[in-house]
Amino acid sequence: MPRRPRLSRAARVQAAADVADLRRLARRRAPRMVFDYVDGAAEGERSMAMAVEAFDRVEFSPRVLRDVSEAPTEIEILGRRIAMPVVLAPTGFTRMMHRAGERAVARAAEQAGVPYTLSTMGTTTAGDVAAAAPGGWNWFQLYVVRDRGRNAETLALAADAGMDVLVVTVDVPVAGARLRDVRRGLTVPPSLRWSGALETLRHPAWWFDFLTSEPLRFATAEGAPDDLAGLTNLLFDPSVTIADLEWIRSMWQGKLLVKGVQRVDDAKELAEVGVDGIVVSNHGGRQLDRSPTPLELLPEVAQAVGDRTEVFLDGGVRSGADVAAGVALGARACFVGRAYLYGLMAGGEPGVTRVLDLLRAELVRTLQLLGVGGVQGLGPGVARLRGR
Numbered sequence: 001m002p003r004r005p006r007l008s009r010a011a012r013v014q015a016a017a018d019v020a021d022l023r024r025l026a027r028r029r030a031p032r033m034v035f036d037y038v039d040g041a042a043e044g045e046r047s048m049a050m051a052v053e054a055f056d057r058v059e060f061s062p063r064v065l066r067d068v069s070e071a072p073t074e075i076e077i078l079g080r081r082i083a084m085p086v087v088l089a090p091t092g093f094t095r096m097m098h099r100a101g102e103r104a105v106a107r108a109a110e111q112a113g114v115p116y117t118l119s120t121m122g123t124t125t126a127g128d129v130a131a132a133a134p135g136g137w138n139w140f141q142l143y144v145v146r147d148r149g150r151n152a153e154t155l156a157l158a159a160d161a162g163m164d165v166l167v168v169t170v171d172v173p174v175a176g177a178r179l180r181d182v183r184r185g186l187t188v189p190p191s192l193r194w195s196g197a198l199e200t201l202r203h204p205a206w207w208f209d210f211l212t213s214e215p216l217r218f219a220t221a222e223g224a225p226d227d228l229a230g231l232t233n234l235l236f237d238p239s240v241t242i243a244d245l246e247w248i249r250s251m252w253q254g255k256l257l258v259k260g261v262q263r264v265d266d267a268k269e270l271a272e273v274g275v276d277g278i279v280v281s282n283h284g285g286r287q288l289d290r291s292p293t294p295l296e297l298l299p300e301v302a303q304a305v306g307d308r309t310e311v312f313l314d315g316g317v318r319s320g321a322d323v324a325a326g327v328a329l330g331a332r333a334c335f336v337g338r339a340y341l342y343g344l345m346a347g348g349e350p351g352v353t354r355v356l357d358l359l360r361a362e363l364v365r366t367l368q369l370l371g372v373g374g375v376q377g378l379g380p381g382v383a384r385l386r387g388r
């Protein structure tokens, strides 16, 4: 029997046929606690499972005998054209997944022509992200911290770096209970004390990179506890209300999105106060378990406020077909979180690029098979959610 050739890591990343393949590579490369920090969610992980499962219930309704030789994916969001309806979601501690971290993700997004959102819990400064991807559309995500003056400073740094879209995340009044992190004793930065030499031997490349690269710390909080939940609860302000959006607005000249909306009435209130966009999201299931499933809630929110504000979907997107489904069911664009992190863990910047290439190819193919002449042709007529 001819043996299959042994591929280098880079070749395996290029050979990945879908995001699930990259997830498998990521699992092999990253230490278990790092992989689980990305892959896991809160409590029983029901919200996350349901967000993904909802996409399994999408049924497309293709048109035939249409000219689909072209299937343009460009769209306009928030007044600017992007290459496809995808936004890279904010993720904390991105340099923990791979030493190339936020810079790599921003560069891959720049190349692919989609926005990248830097998190407040980022491990690279806004200035460094902008320098890494000067031609990219770089956004900033804010968690309101208790020290109100610090929020203003953080926003000023983002604005100085040319970031002109602010995503205010509102579903973290307190930390969610990520049980995989508790069980694995995740600390930031990761420490070898819990795992010992065996773990190092299993993932030598990751640990070598980690121990020889710039120390992992995040831009906004020095000297805080090293467990994530403790850190979150110490820093984040649980008293934030919708009234604070006015105060945030006064500090921010650019567009303002609110991420973490999980009810139609909240969406209406936000549209009322004039936010530029709403992200229907439950934080990838990492906060409240048993929260509404974003894809299920999306059509109602889009129907209620889509004419007054831009509605985005976040959670469970793992393929370009998922992106098509999200747009068909009412989203302007879909945020993508874990999918690009799997790529990053599997292979750094080329891994993120591979994810974006896959999403694009899958989206184009889906549009063609659906018989719609591009993203503009997506609508409720071509997709429905079964089991509703």
Ligand SMILES: Cc1cc2nc3c(=O)[nH]c(=O)nc-3n(C[C@H](O)[C@H](O)[C@H](O)COP(=O)(O)O)c2cc1C
Residues within 6 Å of the ligand: 037, 038, 039, 051, 089, 090, 091, 092, 119, 120, 121, 122, 141, 169, 259, 281, 282, 283, 284, 285, 286, 314, 315, 316, 317, 335, 336, 337, 338, 339, 341
């Ligand atoms: C490892 C990880 C870290 C995250 N960190 C943040 C963050 O700092 N700020 C934020 O608003 N959302 C954060 N999120 C949530 C994502 O922005 C996004 O809502 C979620 O990943 C979407 O679900 P998906 O992973 O199924 O695409 C994080 C998600 C993951 C997986």
